[in-house]
Amino acid sequence: MAATGVNPARRETLVAPSPDERIGRFTLRQLGILQWTGTILAPSIWFSQYLFGYGVGQAVCSAGGAHWGVDFDVYQLTAMAVTGLVEIATWTCALLVFLHTRGADWGDGPPEEGRWGAQEPYGRLHFFAAAGMVANLLFLAITLLAATAAVTDVLCRQS
Numbered sequence: 001m002a003a004t005g006v007n008p009a010r011r012e013t014l015v016a017p018s019p020d021e022r023i024g025r026f027t028l029r030q031l032g033i034l035q036w037t038g039t040i041l042a043p044s045i046w047f048s049q050y051l052f053g054y055g056v057g058q059a060v061c062s063a064g065g066a067h068w069g070v071d072f073d074v075y076q077l078t079a080m081a082v083t084g085l086v087e088i089a090t091w092t093c094a095l096l097v098f099l100h101t102r103g104a105d106w107g108d109g110p111p112e113e114g115r116w117g118a119q120e121p122y123g124r125l126h127f128f129a130a131a132g133m134v135a136n137l138l139f140l141a142i143t144l145l146a147a148t149a150a151v152t153d154v155l156c157r158q159s
Contacts (some may be wrong), residue, residue: 038094039131042087042139049083061156073151080147087140094132094142
């Protein structure tokens, strides 16, 4: 365990950190889960929203779509709201990891090199959290722009 008041992410050591070692309010294992949630979930939820919107568009524009009572705008805006909330939550996950690993050693090499017993170094957590924050903002912008365009554009018209 680290000395009191010392952030384990800021110390330079050759001893492998324990997955249960606390960094602020979180353990290293919890930060790893938050980091992957903040990196992978936003693209996945955006792709799901895209496929859902495409499917609703196909259902509305098919011959039987009028009988289903499908309102395209309501489904698109609901999917946009749910996707946007999940993307904001994933951005928050990435932000928490970023803040808790601030000051991490950027010289952390790949785990294969044997540093820290091939466990996940803090620098990698920090790097992926930064990448996740940027990517999540981009996916949120794509979600908002695509859903707005889908709702304001004319549906079921030949090019």
